[in-house]
Amino acid sequence: MERFHSISVDTERLNGDLLMSFKALGKVSHADYMAIKAVIDSALRAAVGQKIRVLVDVTEFEGWDLHAAWDDVALALNHSHDFYKIAVxxxxxxxxxxxxxxxxxxxxxxxxxxxxxxALSWLTK
Known part of the structure; x- marks a missing residue:
């Protein structure tokens, strides 16, 4: 039986800046990353010049498949300069x-x- 897995992303405005929230569930797959890539790219394009704060909730995360692990590294490398604060x-x-x-x-x-x-208190300071 296959277990449920996903990555969700939410964006909201925070005093003129952007707060992005990610939640990873189960063992994340390449398809999970592909499902949120356009949302991330669009939000970051719209937030040029703003401080981007990120909350990454991994409390229900069980790991990645191999391709998804590479997707995670690539995401971090491609956007390494975009994030002001990241709370895990x-x-x-x-x-x-x-x-x-x-x-x-x-x-x-x-x-x-x-x-x-x-985490939220630290992010919003």
Whole structure:
């Protein structure tokens, strides 16, 4: 039986800037990344000159298939200079470690959190 997996993306305005929220569920696939790529690209084009803050919720994330792992790296490399702050919301040591590794690929500030209210508070400062 195949398990449910997806990536969702939401965008909202925050004091003239952009807040993007991602939620990864299950074992993410290449098709999941392709489903959100146009949304991400469009939001980033519309936000030129704005600070882009990102909340990445991986509390229900179980990993990637091989192609999706590459998609994740490519996304980070292609948009490494676009993000002002990235808050990773997780609940495990491997997610905390992955968030630290992710810092190598982005210019903006990135932090790991286990409480959503703390993550949002830090993002909005």
């Amino acid at each position: 919301l997780g609940n495990s040591r491997w997610q905390k470690f992955a968030a630290k590794v992710g810092n190598w690929f982005v210019e903006g500030e990135s932090r790991y959190f286990e409480e959503k209210t703390q």
